Amino acid sequence: MIRIAIDGPSGAGKSTAAKAAAKRLGIDYIDTGAMYRALGYKMKMNGVEPVEDEKLARLLEDTDIDFRAGDIYLDGEIVNDKIRTPEMSMAASACSALASVRKKLVKLQQAMAGRKSVVMDGRDIGTVVLPDAELKYFITASPEERAMRRFKELKAKGQDVSYDKILSEIIERDHNDTTRDVTPLRQADDAVLLDTTEMTAEEVVNRICTDACKMI
Ligand code: DC
8 A cells, every 4th residue: 555645835736746646556646625625615605704613614514525536526516627716726725724624624535545545635645634654745846837837727728817817826825825824834854845847747757656666
């Protein structure tokens, strides 16, 4: 069994690398950012504000999030595209700062990993969710490079977006994610740092798979 934890800021290429590495290794991929996005989306749809503790507690009790065949399900509905908008990025960032939300999702993520091989990516995987993961990486890149990647990705999906707006949102989210009181984003002491500003996606996947193969 091998559990690979991948953390880092938004748009650093974590998901692309994690998904490709999982496929090559023939193991499951769990995108925990998608889980925070799904919950942020549900809070928005239901008009629940982060400060409304009781409403939020009821909503959390009443929420089912699952991954099947690479799709993210929110209460039985596939929400892959609905959660990938700049608005939902901000909603996810806001809801991920809430202790009750993190408690519920961390528990769910630990149960999903169970006792099987997985590649899991997020912000607290190596530090909190899977602290005894066999391999840990902290993947990062400059904010400008990350903004350009996100800009191209959203453009390719036909969304009308501005590079400057994406860059300022990335800087704002980095600030939120690294300074929040509850589990701020940080590199685990035993994680390998991969700065992908000058690395191709292929090089990142090769590095992870080479390390993993030595352990299997
Ligand atoms: O990776 P992403 O951009 O899809 O993540 C969306 C938001 O959720 C982001 O602001 C950080 C947060 N997040 C988190 O706090 N912990 C995780 N394990 C995954 C994501």
